[in-house]
Amino acid sequence: MIVIGGGLAGLAAGVALAESGWRVRLFEQRPFLGGRATSYVLPDGEHVDNCQHVTLGCCTNLADFYARVGSADKIKFFDRLFFLDPQGRRGEIQAGIFPAPFHMTGSFAAFAPLTLRDKLSIARAMLDILRTQGKPADLEESGGLSMFEWLSRRGQTPGAIERFWRVVLVSALDEELDRTDARFGVDVFWKAFLSNRTGYRMGVPAVPLANLYAGCKMEIERRGGEVVLRAPVRGLKIENGEIAGVRFDEGKEETADSYVFAVPHTALAELLPESVKQADPSLANLDKIKVSPITGVHFWFDRQVMKEPFVTLLDTTTQWVFNKTALYGDSNGASRSVQGGQYLQLVISASYDLLQKPRQEIIDLCLNEVRHAFPAARQAELVKATVIKEAAATFSPEPGVDRWRPKQESSVRGLFLAGDWTATGWPATMEGAVRSGYLAAEAVLRSNGTPRKFLQPDLEPDGFVGMWIGKSAQEKN
Numbered sequence: 001m002i003v004i005g006g007g008l009a010g011l012a013a014g015v016a017l018a019e020s021g022w023r024v025r026l027f028e029q030r031p032f033l034g035g036r037a038t039s040y041v042l043p044d045g046e047h048v049d050n051c052q053h054v055t056l057g058c059c060t061n062l063a064d065f066y067a068r069v070g071s072a073d074k075i076k077f078f079d080r081l082f083f084l085d086p087q088g089r090r091g092e093i094q095a096g097i098f099p100a101p102f103h104m105t106g107s108f109a110a111f112a113p114l115t116l117r118d119k120l121s122i123a124r125a126m127l128d129i130l131r132t133q134g135k136p137a138d139l140e141e142s143g144g145l146s147m148f149e150w151l152s153r154r155g156q157t158p159g160a161i162e163r164f165w166r167v168v169l170v171s172a173l174d175e176e177l178d179r180t181d182a183r184f185g186v187d188v189f190w191k192a193f194l195s196n197r198t199g200y201r202m203g204v205p206a207v208p209l210a211n212l213y214a215g216c217k218m219e220i221e222r223r224g225g226e227v228v229l230r231a232p233v234r235g236l237k238i239e240n241g242e243i244a245g246v247r248f249d250e251g252k253e254e255t256a257d258s259y260v261f262a263v264p265h266t267a268l269a270e271l272l273p274e275s276v277k278q279a280d281p282s283l284a285n286l287d288k289i290k291v292s293p294i295t296g297v298h299f300w301f302d303r304q305v306m307k308e309p310f311v312t313l314l315d316t317t318t319q320w321v322f323n324k325t326a327l328y329g330d331s332n333g334a335s336r337s338v339q340g341g342q343y344l345q346l347v348i349s350a351s352y353d354l355l356q357k358p359r360q361e362i363i364d365l366c367l368n369e370v371r372h373a374f375p376a377a378r379q380a381e382l383v384k385a386t387v388i389k390e391a392a393a394t395f396s397p398e399p400g401v402d403r404w405r406p407k408q409e410s411s412v413r414g415l416f417l418a419g420d421w422t423a424t425g426w427p428a429t430m431e432g433a434v435r436s437g438y439l440a441a442e443a444v445l446r447s448n449g450t451p452r453k454f455l456q457p458d459l460e461p462d463g464f465v466g467m468w469i470g471k472s473a474q475e476k477n
Contacts (some may be wrong), residue, residue: 001444002027002246002256004233007035008430009418010262011216012065012437013444014225016454017260019068020445024225025256027248029232032210033217036393037430039208042386047208050388051296052322052347058191058199059431060456061438069215075203076327078309084373085113085163085314093200099463101130101194113314118160125154126194133469134190139183144399150182163314171312171319173427174292174349174394181399184427195461204310204327233263236271242413258448260440262418265289265395282406289404289421292428294393295351297366298386299344305370305377306344316369317354320347341383344370351389359387394428395421408436409443416440 003014006028018024032038039049055062055075066072083091089112096106108119128136138145138153147169151161166177169185177185192199205212217227237245237253245255261268269277269286277284297318310322324343346366348354354362363385371377395401405423408416418440419433426432438454445452461469 001025001258001260002254003260003262004246005035005262005418006030006033006213006227006229007262007419008037008065008433009420009437009440010035010260011069011213012061012434013260013262013416013418013440014437015065015068015216015219016438016441017444018220018223018225020441020450020452021223022225022444023223024220025254026220026225026227027231027233027246027254028227028229031229033213033227033229034210035433036390037209037433038213039210046300047210048298048386048388049205049209049296049345051294051390051393052320052345053205053209053430055203055430056192056199057201057203058196058459059203059429060459061434062431064456065434065437066212069213069219071212071215074205074207074212076206076309077201077203079201081200081202081312082308082310083111083113083167083312083314086316086372089113095197095200100197100461100465101126101463103197103463104193104200113163115157115159118157118163121155121157121160122164125151125156126189128154129186129190130194130465134186134195136186139186144401145182146178146399147180147182147185148177150185151177167312167314167319170349171347172429173397174294175396175398176350179399180397181401183402184397187426191458195465196459197462199459202310204322206327206329208328233271236273238273238276238412241411243415258414258416258444260416260418260437260444262437262440264392265419265421266291266392268417268419276412280411283410285404286406289401290396290398291392292349292394292396293351293355294390295348295354295362296388296390297346297348297362298388299346299367299370300341300383300385301344301377301380302341302383303376303380304342305380306342306374311373313369313373316373317348318346318366318369319349321345321370321373322347342380346370349393355389355391362387397427407443408440409447416443 001017001022001024003010003026014024014026037053039047041047081093091111091113092107094107095103172188173180173184233246235247243259245253247253265286306323309326312320322345324345407423418436420428422436424432424435441454
Protein backbone atom coordinates (compact mmCIF):
# COMPACT_ATOMS: atom_id res chain seq x y z
CA MET A 1 0.00 0.00 0.00
CA ILE A 2 1.32 3.43 -0.98
CA VAL A 3 -0.05 6.61 0.58
CA ILE A 4 0.91 9.87 -1.11
CA GLY A 5 0.72 12.84 1.25
CA GLY A 6 1.59 13.22 4.93
CA GLY A 7 -1.11 15.65 5.96
CA LEU A 8 -3.91 14.67 8.32
CA ALA A 9 -5.85 12.83 5.60
CA GLY A 10 -2.87 10.74 4.52
CA LEU A 11 -1.79 10.05 8.09
CA ALA A 12 -5.30 8.97 9.10
CA ALA A 13 -5.52 6.63 6.11
CA GLY A 14 -2.01 5.30 6.66
CA VAL A 15 -2.48 4.59 10.37
CA ALA A 16 -5.87 2.92 9.78
CA LEU A 17 -4.49 0.70 7.01
CA ALA A 18 -1.40 -0.18 9.05
CA GLU A 19 -3.67 -1.27 11.90
CA SER A 20 -5.53 -3.46 9.39
CA GLY A 21 -2.40 -5.41 8.51
CA TRP A 22 -1.25 -3.57 5.40
CA ARG A 23 2.39 -2.65 4.90
CA VAL A 24 2.08 1.09 4.36
CA ARG A 25 4.66 3.21 2.58
CA LEU A 26 3.84 6.88 3.01
CA PHE A 27 5.55 9.51 0.84
CA GLU A 28 5.49 13.23 1.72
CA GLN A 29 7.10 15.94 -0.40
CA ARG A 30 7.92 18.20 2.56
CA PRO A 31 10.59 17.51 5.21
CA PHE A 32 7.90 17.19 7.90
CA LEU A 33 4.49 15.65 8.48
CA GLY A 34 1.18 17.43 9.06
CA GLY A 35 0.57 19.20 5.76
CA ARG A 36 -1.18 22.51 6.31
CA ALA A 37 -1.66 21.71 10.02
CA THR A 38 1.98 21.63 11.03
CA SER A 39 4.80 23.77 12.40
CA TYR A 40 8.43 24.48 11.66
CA VAL A 41 11.44 25.96 13.42
CA LEU A 42 12.73 29.47 12.73
CA PRO A 43 16.51 30.06 12.48
CA ASP A 44 16.59 31.23 16.12
CA GLY A 45 15.03 27.95 17.32
CA GLU A 46 11.49 29.28 17.73
CA HIS A 47 8.68 26.82 16.91
CA VAL A 48 5.99 28.42 14.74
CA ASP A 49 2.69 26.88 13.60
CA ASN A 50 1.90 27.68 9.99
CA CYS A 51 -1.60 28.48 11.24
CA GLN A 52 -3.36 27.95 14.54
CA HIS A 53 -5.58 24.87 14.30
CA VAL A 54 -8.17 23.92 16.89
CA THR A 55 -10.71 21.19 17.42
CA LEU A 56 -14.20 21.14 18.94
CA GLY A 57 -16.01 18.64 21.10
CA CYS A 58 -18.13 17.62 18.10
CA CYS A 59 -15.03 16.54 16.12
CA THR A 60 -15.30 12.84 17.00
CA ASN A 61 -12.99 11.46 14.31
CA LEU A 62 -10.17 13.88 15.04
CA ALA A 63 -10.40 12.88 18.72
CA ASP A 64 -10.26 9.22 17.70
CA PHE A 65 -7.20 9.88 15.52
CA TYR A 66 -5.34 11.69 18.29
CA ALA A 67 -6.09 8.78 20.63
CA ARG A 68 -4.80 6.23 18.09
CA VAL A 69 -1.45 7.99 17.71
CA GLY A 70 -0.95 8.90 21.37
CA SER A 71 -1.52 12.65 21.05
CA ALA A 72 -4.81 13.02 22.94
CA ASP A 73 -3.03 14.36 26.03
CA LYS A 74 -1.40 17.11 23.94
CA ILE A 75 -4.73 18.89 23.42
CA LYS A 76 -6.04 21.35 26.06
CA PHE A 77 -9.83 21.73 26.14
CA PHE A 78 -11.59 24.90 27.26
CA ASP A 79 -15.20 25.32 28.36
CA ARG A 80 -15.25 29.11 28.08
CA LEU A 81 -14.85 31.21 24.92
CA PHE A 82 -13.95 34.91 25.30
CA PHE A 83 -15.01 37.79 23.02
CA LEU A 84 -13.99 41.46 23.10
CA ASP A 85 -15.27 44.39 21.06
CA PRO A 86 -13.47 47.71 20.34
CA GLN A 87 -15.54 49.46 23.01
CA GLY A 88 -14.08 47.13 25.63
CA ARG A 89 -17.30 45.14 26.13
CA ARG A 90 -16.64 41.50 26.87
CA GLY A 91 -18.72 38.45 26.13
CA GLU A 92 -18.38 34.82 27.09
CA ILE A 93 -19.90 31.62 25.76
CA GLN A 94 -20.04 28.81 28.27
CA ALA A 95 -22.46 25.99 29.07
CA GLY A 96 -24.51 26.58 32.19
CA ILE A 97 -26.59 24.28 34.37
CA PHE A 98 -29.38 23.66 31.87
CA PRO A 99 -29.41 20.68 29.46
CA ALA A 100 -29.16 21.07 25.68
CA PRO A 101 -30.43 23.06 23.87
CA PHE A 102 -30.74 25.59 26.72
CA HIS A 103 -27.22 25.19 28.07
CA MET A 104 -25.99 28.48 26.51
CA THR A 105 -28.98 30.56 27.60
CA GLY A 106 -27.27 32.28 30.54
CA SER A 107 -24.06 33.32 28.77
CA PHE A 108 -25.98 34.30 25.63
CA ALA A 109 -28.34 36.56 27.61
CA ALA A 110 -25.37 38.28 29.24
CA PHE A 111 -23.36 38.65 26.01
CA ALA A 112 -22.59 42.40 26.18
CA PRO A 113 -21.43 43.02 22.58
CA LEU A 114 -24.94 42.11 21.27
CA THR A 115 -28.09 44.20 21.68
CA LEU A 116 -31.42 42.74 22.77
CA ARG A 117 -32.67 43.04 19.20
CA ASP A 118 -29.60 41.15 17.94
CA LYS A 119 -30.17 38.38 20.47
CA LEU A 120 -33.87 37.99 19.65
CA SER A 121 -33.12 37.63 15.93
CA ILE A 122 -30.40 35.05 16.66
CA ALA A 123 -32.78 33.13 18.92
CA ARG A 124 -35.36 32.92 16.12
CA ALA A 125 -32.81 31.50 13.68
CA MET A 126 -31.51 29.05 16.29
CA LEU A 127 -35.07 27.90 16.93
CA ASP A 128 -35.45 27.15 13.23
CA ILE A 129 -32.23 25.08 13.25
CA LEU A 130 -33.43 23.24 16.35
CA ARG A 131 -36.93 22.63 15.04
CA THR A 132 -35.58 21.06 11.83
CA GLN A 133 -32.75 19.15 13.58
CA GLY A 134 -30.20 21.07 11.56
CA LYS A 135 -31.91 20.55 8.20
CA PRO A 136 -34.07 23.54 7.25
CA ALA A 137 -35.94 22.88 4.00
CA ASP A 138 -34.35 25.71 2.02
CA LEU A 139 -30.88 24.15 2.37
CA GLU A 140 -31.89 21.72 -0.38
CA GLU A 141 -32.37 24.43 -3.01
CA SER A 142 -30.77 23.60 -6.35
CA GLY A 143 -27.26 25.01 -6.69
CA GLY A 144 -26.94 25.67 -2.98
CA LEU A 145 -27.90 28.62 -0.80
CA SER A 146 -25.42 31.04 0.72
CA MET A 147 -25.30 31.46 4.50
CA PHE A 148 -25.79 35.20 4.10
CA GLU A 149 -29.00 34.62 2.13
CA TRP A 150 -30.19 32.07 4.69
CA LEU A 151 -29.66 34.58 7.50
CA SER A 152 -31.30 37.39 5.53
CA ARG A 153 -34.42 35.28 5.02
CA ARG A 154 -34.63 34.91 8.80
CA GLY A 155 -34.46 38.62 9.50
CA GLN A 156 -31.06 38.71 11.17
CA THR A 157 -29.94 42.17 12.28
CA PRO A 158 -26.67 43.65 10.97
CA GLY A 159 -25.22 43.37 14.48
CA ALA A 160 -26.21 39.71 14.77
CA ILE A 161 -24.62 38.93 11.41
CA GLU A 162 -21.36 40.81 12.03
CA ARG A 163 -20.86 40.11 15.72
CA PHE A 164 -22.17 36.56 15.96
CA TRP A 165 -22.78 34.56 12.80
CA ARG A 166 -19.83 35.95 10.86
CA VAL A 167 -17.45 35.79 13.82
CA VAL A 168 -18.11 32.10 14.37
CA LEU A 169 -18.46 30.93 10.78
CA VAL A 170 -15.63 32.75 9.02
CA SER A 171 -13.25 31.27 11.59
CA ALA A 172 -14.80 27.80 11.40
CA LEU A 173 -15.20 27.61 7.61
CA ASP A 174 -12.55 30.04 6.29
CA GLU A 175 -14.94 31.86 3.99
CA GLU A 176 -17.23 34.89 3.97
CA LEU A 177 -20.94 34.32 4.56
CA ASP A 178 -21.99 35.21 1.01
CA ARG A 179 -19.57 32.57 -0.34
CA THR A 180 -20.43 29.82 2.16
CA ASP A 181 -22.99 27.09 1.58
CA ALA A 182 -25.65 27.51 4.26
CA ARG A 183 -25.67 23.77 4.87
CA PHE A 184 -22.17 23.98 6.36
CA GLY A 185 -22.99 27.04 8.43
CA VAL A 186 -26.16 25.55 9.89
CA ASP A 187 -24.33 22.30 10.60
CA VAL A 188 -21.74 24.16 12.73
CA PHE A 189 -24.43 25.53 15.01
CA TRP A 190 -26.43 22.32 15.16
CA LYS A 191 -23.46 20.09 16.03
CA ALA A 192 -21.36 22.49 18.09
CA PHE A 193 -23.88 24.68 19.91
CA LEU A 194 -27.36 23.15 19.99
CA SER A 195 -27.51 19.36 20.00
CA ASN A 196 -25.01 18.56 22.75
CA ARG A 197 -23.68 20.36 25.82
CA THR A 198 -20.04 19.61 25.00
CA GLY A 199 -20.00 20.10 21.21
CA TYR A 200 -18.69 23.67 21.48
CA ARG A 201 -15.72 22.90 23.78
CA MET A 202 -12.57 24.09 22.07
CA GLY A 203 -9.40 22.01 22.05
CA VAL A 204 -6.10 23.77 21.36
CA PRO A 205 -2.77 21.95 20.89
CA ALA A 206 -0.49 22.49 23.89
CA VAL A 207 2.56 21.75 21.72
CA PRO A 208 3.72 22.91 18.29
CA LEU A 209 1.56 21.18 15.68
CA ALA A 210 4.41 19.08 14.28
CA ASN A 211 4.77 17.42 17.70
CA LEU A 212 1.34 15.80 17.26
CA TYR A 213 2.47 13.46 14.49
CA ALA A 214 5.45 11.53 15.87
CA GLY A 215 3.04 8.74 16.87
CA CYS A 216 1.84 8.41 13.27
CA LYS A 217 5.32 7.64 11.98
CA MET A 218 5.96 5.24 14.87
CA GLU A 219 2.66 3.43 14.33
CA ILE A 220 3.30 2.89 10.61
CA GLU A 221 6.91 1.82 11.11
CA ARG A 222 6.06 -0.43 14.06
CA ARG A 223 3.85 -2.44 11.72
CA GLY A 224 6.52 -2.88 9.04
CA GLY A 225 5.84 0.22 6.98
CA GLU A 226 7.92 3.30 6.25
CA VAL A 227 7.54 7.07 6.06
CA VAL A 228 9.62 8.82 3.40
CA LEU A 229 10.01 12.61 3.53
CA ARG A 230 11.21 14.95 0.76
CA ALA A 231 9.64 12.64 -1.81
CA PRO A 232 7.43 14.60 -4.25
CA VAL A 233 5.43 12.56 -6.78
CA ARG A 234 6.09 13.56 -10.39
CA GLY A 235 3.59 11.41 -12.26
CA LEU A 236 1.24 8.43 -12.37
CA LYS A 237 1.46 5.30 -14.48
CA ILE A 238 -2.00 4.14 -15.57
CA GLU A 239 -2.54 1.08 -17.74
CA ASN A 240 -5.89 -0.36 -18.85
CA GLY A 241 -7.88 1.72 -16.38
CA GLU A 242 -5.70 0.69 -13.44
CA ILE A 243 -2.94 2.53 -11.60
CA ALA A 244 0.31 0.65 -12.11
CA GLY A 245 2.82 2.87 -10.34
CA VAL A 246 3.95 6.33 -9.28
CA ARG A 247 7.04 8.20 -10.46
CA PHE A 248 9.37 10.21 -8.24
CA ASP A 249 12.51 12.25 -8.92
CA GLU A 250 15.36 10.80 -10.97
CA GLY A 251 13.00 8.39 -12.72
CA LYS A 252 12.40 6.33 -9.60
CA GLU A 253 9.17 4.33 -9.74
CA GLU A 254 7.26 2.66 -6.89
CA THR A 255 4.46 0.10 -7.19
CA ALA A 256 1.89 -1.31 -4.78
CA ASP A 257 -1.40 -3.19 -4.68
CA SER A 258 -3.36 -0.02 -3.90
CA TYR A 259 -2.67 3.71 -3.70
CA VAL A 260 -4.22 6.47 -1.60
CA PHE A 261 -3.61 9.97 -2.91
CA ALA A 262 -4.00 12.42 -0.02
CA VAL A 263 -2.88 15.59 -1.78
CA PRO A 264 -4.60 18.93 -2.45
CA HIS A 265 -7.20 18.76 -5.21
CA THR A 266 -5.15 21.22 -7.27
CA ALA A 267 -2.12 18.90 -7.11
CA LEU A 268 -4.20 15.85 -8.03
CA ALA A 269 -5.66 17.65 -11.05
CA GLU A 270 -2.12 18.30 -12.32
CA LEU A 271 -1.04 14.67 -11.79
CA LEU A 272 -4.02 12.97 -13.42
CA PRO A 273 -3.80 12.29 -17.17
CA GLU A 274 -6.36 14.21 -19.21
CA SER A 275 -7.89 10.96 -20.44
CA VAL A 276 -8.70 9.91 -16.86
CA LYS A 277 -10.34 13.24 -16.06
CA GLN A 278 -12.42 13.12 -19.23
CA ALA A 279 -13.61 9.59 -18.45
CA ASP A 280 -14.64 10.34 -14.86
CA PRO A 281 -16.99 13.30 -14.21
CA SER A 282 -16.06 13.34 -10.52
CA LEU A 283 -12.43 13.99 -11.47
CA ALA A 284 -13.14 16.31 -14.38
CA ASN A 285 -14.44 19.13 -12.19
CA LEU A 286 -11.67 19.44 -9.61
CA ASP A 287 -10.80 22.87 -10.98
CA LYS A 288 -14.26 24.09 -9.98
CA ILE A 289 -13.35 23.70 -6.30
CA LYS A 290 -11.89 27.06 -5.27
CA VAL A 291 -9.55 27.86 -2.38
CA SER A 292 -9.56 30.29 0.55
CA PRO A 293 -6.62 31.96 2.34
CA ILE A 294 -5.64 32.21 6.00
CA THR A 295 -3.05 34.61 7.40
CA GLY A 296 -1.20 34.02 10.66
CA VAL A 297 0.60 36.85 12.46
CA HIS A 298 3.09 36.06 15.23
CA PHE A 299 4.09 38.60 17.90
CA TRP A 300 6.73 38.24 20.59
CA PHE A 301 6.47 40.89 23.35
CA ASP A 302 8.97 41.59 26.12
CA ARG A 303 6.27 41.12 28.80
CA GLN A 304 2.83 39.67 29.39
CA VAL A 305 0.11 41.60 27.56
CA MET A 306 -2.92 39.27 27.90
CA LYS A 307 -4.02 36.74 30.52
CA GLU A 308 -6.64 34.65 28.69
CA PRO A 309 -5.58 31.55 26.71
CA PHE A 310 -7.32 33.01 23.65
CA VAL A 311 -9.69 35.85 22.77
CA THR A 312 -11.93 36.56 19.78
CA LEU A 313 -11.82 40.21 18.67
CA LEU A 314 -14.95 41.75 17.18
CA ASP A 315 -15.10 44.38 14.40
CA THR A 316 -11.38 44.06 13.63
CA THR A 317 -9.21 42.52 10.94
CA THR A 318 -7.70 40.26 13.61
CA GLN A 319 -10.18 37.52 14.48
CA TRP A 320 -8.47 35.36 17.11
CA VAL A 321 -5.54 35.99 19.44
CA PHE A 322 -3.94 32.89 20.96
CA ASN A 323 -1.71 33.18 24.00
CA LYS A 324 0.87 30.61 22.93
CA THR A 325 3.02 31.16 26.02
CA ALA A 326 0.12 30.11 28.26
CA LEU A 327 -0.97 27.28 25.97
CA TYR A 328 2.51 25.78 25.73
CA GLY A 329 3.38 26.29 29.39
CA ASP A 330 6.65 24.51 30.12
CA SER A 331 6.26 22.08 27.23
CA ASN A 332 8.67 21.76 24.35
CA GLY A 333 8.19 24.62 21.94
CA ALA A 334 7.59 27.40 24.47
CA SER A 335 8.99 30.76 23.41
CA ARG A 336 12.77 30.63 23.43
CA SER A 337 13.67 34.14 22.35
CA VAL A 338 11.77 36.24 24.92
CA GLN A 339 12.53 35.28 28.51
CA GLY A 340 9.72 36.55 30.71
CA GLY A 341 7.89 37.78 27.64
CA GLN A 342 4.83 36.56 25.76
CA TYR A 343 4.25 34.95 22.38
CA LEU A 344 0.90 35.60 20.66
CA GLN A 345 -0.44 34.14 17.44
CA LEU A 346 -3.14 36.01 15.56
CA VAL A 347 -5.40 34.37 12.97
CA ILE A 348 -7.28 36.00 10.09
CA SER A 349 -9.40 33.56 8.06
CA ALA A 350 -10.69 34.29 4.55
CA SER A 351 -7.90 36.90 4.43
CA TYR A 352 -8.28 37.85 0.77
CA ASP A 353 -7.59 41.54 1.48
CA LEU A 354 -4.23 40.74 3.08
CA LEU A 355 -2.74 38.58 0.32
CA GLN A 356 -1.31 41.54 -1.62
CA LYS A 357 -0.40 43.68 1.39
CA PRO A 358 3.26 43.93 2.44
CA ARG A 359 4.06 41.99 5.60
CA GLN A 360 5.08 45.12 7.52
CA GLU A 361 1.73 46.73 6.75
CA ILE A 362 -0.05 43.66 8.13
CA ILE A 363 2.14 43.71 11.26
CA ASP A 364 1.39 47.41 11.84
CA LEU A 365 -2.36 46.90 11.34
CA CYS A 366 -2.58 43.93 13.71
CA LEU A 367 -0.28 45.48 16.30
CA ASN A 368 -2.55 48.53 16.53
CA GLU A 369 -5.55 46.22 17.06
CA VAL A 370 -3.76 44.21 19.76
CA ARG A 371 -2.70 47.37 21.57
CA HIS A 372 -6.23 48.72 21.43
CA ALA A 373 -7.68 45.46 22.78
CA PHE A 374 -5.07 44.83 25.49
CA PRO A 375 -3.90 47.99 27.33
CA ALA A 376 -0.80 46.20 28.69
CA ALA A 377 0.46 45.85 25.11
CA ARG A 378 0.70 49.63 24.75
CA GLN A 379 3.67 49.75 27.11
CA ALA A 380 5.25 46.51 25.87
CA GLU A 381 8.04 46.30 23.36
CA LEU A 382 7.43 44.16 20.28
CA VAL A 383 10.64 42.13 20.17
CA LYS A 384 9.95 40.47 16.84
CA ALA A 385 7.10 39.57 14.49
CA THR A 386 6.46 37.40 11.47
CA VAL A 387 3.60 36.86 9.03
CA ILE A 388 2.65 33.57 7.38
CA LYS A 389 0.26 33.71 4.42
CA GLU A 390 -1.45 30.51 3.29
CA ALA A 391 -3.04 31.52 -0.01
CA ALA A 392 -4.67 28.10 -0.49
CA ALA A 393 -5.21 27.15 3.15
CA THR A 394 -8.54 25.37 2.58
CA PHE A 395 -11.03 24.65 -0.15
CA SER A 396 -13.81 27.22 -0.33
CA PRO A 397 -17.18 25.92 0.95
CA GLU A 398 -19.09 27.75 -1.76
CA PRO A 399 -22.81 27.11 -2.29
CA GLY A 400 -23.18 23.86 -4.22
CA VAL A 401 -19.52 22.82 -3.87
CA ASP A 402 -20.49 19.30 -2.78
CA ARG A 403 -21.45 18.39 -6.37
CA TRP A 404 -17.76 18.72 -7.35
CA ARG A 405 -16.30 16.73 -4.43
CA PRO A 406 -15.37 13.17 -5.48
CA LYS A 407 -15.83 10.05 -3.37
CA GLN A 408 -12.80 8.28 -1.91
CA GLU A 409 -12.99 5.37 -4.38
CA SER A 410 -12.19 6.51 -7.91
CA SER A 411 -13.00 4.98 -11.29
CA VAL A 412 -9.32 4.04 -11.69
CA ARG A 413 -8.81 0.60 -10.17
CA GLY A 414 -6.49 0.72 -7.19
CA LEU A 415 -6.60 4.53 -6.92
CA PHE A 416 -8.25 5.98 -3.81
CA LEU A 417 -8.55 9.60 -2.71
CA ALA A 418 -8.29 11.34 0.65
CA GLY A 419 -8.39 14.99 1.61
CA ASP A 420 -10.85 17.33 3.28
CA TRP A 421 -11.96 18.35 -0.24
CA THR A 422 -13.34 14.86 -0.99
CA ALA A 423 -16.95 13.93 -0.16
CA THR A 424 -17.00 13.80 3.65
CA GLY A 425 -20.13 15.76 4.49
CA TRP A 426 -17.89 18.21 6.37
CA PRO A 427 -16.19 21.44 5.30
CA ALA A 428 -12.43 22.04 5.20
CA THR A 429 -11.48 21.18 8.77
CA MET A 430 -9.05 18.82 10.51
CA GLU A 431 -12.11 16.70 11.32
CA GLY A 432 -13.00 16.59 7.63
CA ALA A 433 -9.45 15.58 6.71
CA VAL A 434 -9.40 12.70 9.20
CA ARG A 435 -12.86 11.58 8.05
CA SER A 436 -11.61 11.44 4.47
CA GLY A 437 -8.61 9.34 5.51
CA TYR A 438 -10.80 6.88 7.40
CA LEU A 439 -13.24 6.70 4.48
CA ALA A 440 -10.38 6.05 2.05
CA ALA A 441 -9.05 3.26 4.28
CA GLU A 442 -12.54 1.74 4.44
CA ALA A 443 -12.82 1.90 0.64
CA VAL A 444 -9.46 0.13 0.23
CA LEU A 445 -10.44 -2.64 2.64
CA ARG A 446 -13.90 -3.01 1.10
CA SER A 447 -12.47 -3.36 -2.40
CA ASN A 448 -10.15 -6.10 -1.12
CA GLY A 449 -12.94 -8.06 0.53
CA THR A 450 -11.90 -7.27 4.12
CA PRO A 451 -14.33 -4.53 5.16
CA ARG A 452 -13.73 -2.66 8.40
CA LYS A 453 -15.20 0.51 9.90
CA PHE A 454 -13.05 3.39 11.10
CA LEU A 455 -15.42 6.36 10.75
CA GLN A 456 -16.75 7.43 14.14
CA PRO A 457 -20.38 8.50 14.60
CA ASP A 458 -21.26 12.13 15.27
CA LEU A 459 -21.55 13.32 18.85
CA GLU A 460 -24.89 12.06 20.14
CA PRO A 461 -27.52 14.69 20.93
CA ASP A 462 -28.11 14.90 24.67
CA GLY A 463 -30.39 16.64 27.16
CA PHE A 464 -33.83 17.60 25.92
CA VAL A 465 -32.59 17.41 22.32
CA GLY A 466 -31.68 13.75 22.72
CA MET A 467 -35.00 12.98 24.37
CA TRP A 468 -36.92 14.81 21.65
CA ILE A 469 -35.05 13.14 18.79
CA GLY A 470 -35.46 9.75 20.44
CA LYS A 471 -39.18 10.30 20.83
CA SER A 472 -39.49 11.45 17.20
CA ALA A 473 -37.70 8.31 16.01
CA GLN A 474 -40.01 6.10 18.06
CA GLU A 475 -43.09 7.80 16.63
CA LYS A 476 -41.80 7.25 13.07
CA ASN A 477 -41.29 3.58 13.78
